[in-house]
Amino acid sequence: MRVVGLILLAVVVLIGAATGYFFLHYPNVAGPSQLAIDRTTDRLLRGGYLVNNVMGCRGCHSQxxxxxxxxxxxxxxxxxxGRAFHQGxxxxxxxxxxNITQGALREWTDGELLRAITxxxxxxxxxxxxVMPYADYGTLERDDLYSVIAYLRTIPTVKNVPxxxxxxxxxxxxxxxxxxxxxxxxxxxxxxxxxxxxYMVTAAGCGHCHTRMDAQGNPVGVPFAGGREFNEPGQYLVRSANITPDNETGIGKWTREQFIARFRSNTEEDHRKMKVAPGEPNTVMPWWEFSGMTEFDLGTIYDYLRSIQPSRNAVEKFAAAR
Ligand code: HEC
Ligand code: HEC
Structure with missing residues (x-):
């Protein structure tokens, strides 16, 4: 009995130590840096562009x-x-x-924001x-993130506690x-x-959506070959497209002009008027957001996507919601 008791005690102590280590050791990330980001006009312009039209912040952090x-x-x-990301x-x-409006971030330092986002x-x-591609954001230029943070400080407060x-x-x-x-x-x-x-593709999270993922959010598909599923119960089911340069199943036959036009043809305001009934095909691709990207940036995104390995993967984009 004594031996069994001692073994049990040892097991309990070991489990306790392992649990303690796990909670103390992770998340294994340095403390927030000491920062005071200048809110220069250049930073606010660049930050506004990235936050509103490139990096997806607005779509994910709004209804x-x-x-x-x-x-x-x-x-x-x-x-x-307060936008919900769920099983679908x-x-x-x-x-x-x-909530990332001014009021909600009042107590946050610039260093804490940089750490959260990257x-x-x-x-x-x-x-x-x-859900937020912070690992991707962590491989951008420091100065671009400073611009993002400078701009966040100017966003009018919205009262909402998710x-x-x-x-x-x-x-x-x-x-x-x-x-x-x-x-x-x-x-x-x-x-x-x-x-x-x-670099722009990383900032815009194209690969995050256009690559199949497992249930833990790890990418498992061929990068950019599409097929990641988004199911909005009662509304729509959509799978991301293959945007590798494969001729049959990707964007192999798209010209540079067609690609840029596909993004810029409908403005954000146009999208608000493009009504879709529940059950009709809809998408999570933030077309409204990217419509405000510059032709130059979209052109280089095309150039990069054309330079990657074509991958054959036919994706049925739209299906009935589950
Ligand atoms: C794909 C959706 C998505 C995108 C794109 C996105 N976010 Fe997030 N963000 C989230 C979600 C969801 C959370 C909450 C995650 C959690 O609580 O585990 C979050 C958390 C945060 C947090 C931490 C807030 C807190 O209270 O802990 C900050 C700050 C933030 N996002 C800022 C941004 C900024 C700035 C951008 C653009 C550069 C951005 N996000 C882009 C979905 C997104
Ligand atoms: C939030 C997820 C998401 C993000 C971010 C995203 N996409 Fe998409 N994309 C989709 C989905 C889903 C579709 C399929 C439905 C549709 O056409 O809208 C799609 C469709 C497309 C199409 C149309 C392809 C076709 O065959 O018609 C192109 C081109 C495209 N995306 C390129 C991009 C690029 C480039 C980026 C980054 C700048 C990007 N996407 C970012 C989800 C996303």
């Missing part, structure tokens, strides 16, 4: 107009958070985007679930292992079209 094509944001909800988006549970750790040390997240076991624990310190790079010069286009 979408549910009956409009591609779900442009309801103006009064912009950046107020590959999240094991439900995660709500947070390493996935909140002000209070909580690991963020990677509900707490509910992640299923064991992801609610494993999520703590996902954050990593950012590895900032230099933005390539714009004359290096392919490298610059690749």
């Amino acid at each position: 979408p107009v549910a009956d409009a094509f591609a779900g442009p944001p309801v103006p009064e909800t912009q950046f107020g958070g 988006h590959g999240v094991p549970g439900v995660v709500y985007s947070r 390493a996935g750790v909140s002000k209070d040390g909580r690991a963020l679930f990677p 509900p707490p997240n509910q992640l299923d076991f064991p992801v609610n624990l494993l999520v703590r292992t996902l954050p990593h310190d950012a590895q900032f790079v230099q933005r390539p010069p714009s004359k290096e079209a392919i490298a610059y286009g690749k």
Whole structure:
């Protein structure tokens, strides 16, 4: 009996130590840096462009107009958070985007914001679930992120407190292992079209949506070959398109002009008027957002996508919601 008791005690102590280590060690990310970002005119312009038309912040951190094509944001909800990401988006549970308007961020330092956006750790040390592509944001240029943060400080307050997240076991624990310190790079010069286009693709999270993922949010498909599924119960089911340069199943036959025109033909306002009934095909691709990207940036994105390996993958984009 004594021996069994001792063994049991040892097991309990070991489990306790392992659990303690796990909670103390993860998220394994450096503390927030000491920063005071100048709100220069250049920063606000660049930040506004990235936040509103490139990096997806506005779409994810607002409520979408549910009956409009591609779900442009309801103006009064912009950046107020509370958009739900659930099983239908590959999240094991439900995660709500947070309020990132001025009022909600008043207590946050610039360093804490930089860490949340690029390493996935909140002000209070909580690991963020990677609905937001923070690992991608962590490989951008530091100065672009400073511009994003400078701009966030100017967004009018929206009063909204999103509900707490509910992640299923064991992801609610494993999520703590996902954050990593950012590895900032230099933005390539714009004359290096392919490298610059690749940088813009990372900033815009194209690969995040256009690559199949497993239930933990890890990419498992061929990058950019599409097929990631988004199911909005009662509304629509859409799968991301193959945007590798395959002739039959990708964008192999698209010209540069067609590609740019596909993005710029309908403005954000146009999208608000493009009504879609429940059950009709709709999409999560933020066409309204990217319609405000410059022709130059879209052109380099095309150049980069044309430079990657073509991959044959026929995707049936639209299906009935489950
Ligand atoms: C694909 C959707 C998506 C995109 C794009 C996105 N976010 Fe998020 N963001 C979220 C979700 C969801 C959370 C909450 C995650 C969690 O609680 O685990 C979040 C969390 C945050 C947080 C942490 C807030 C807190 O209270 O902990 C900040 C800050 C933030 N986002 C800012 C941004 C900025 C700035 C951008 C654009 C550069 C952006 N987000 C782009 C979905 C997104
Ligand atoms: C939030 C997820 C999401 C993001 C971010 C996203 N896409 Fe998409 N994209 C989709 C989905 C879903 C579709 C399929 C439905 C549709 O056509 O809208 C799609 C369709 C497309 C199409 C149409 C292809 C065709 O065959 O008609 C192109 C081109 C495209 N995306 C390129 C991009 C590029 C380039 C980026 C980054 C600048 C990007 N996407 C970012 C989800 C996304």
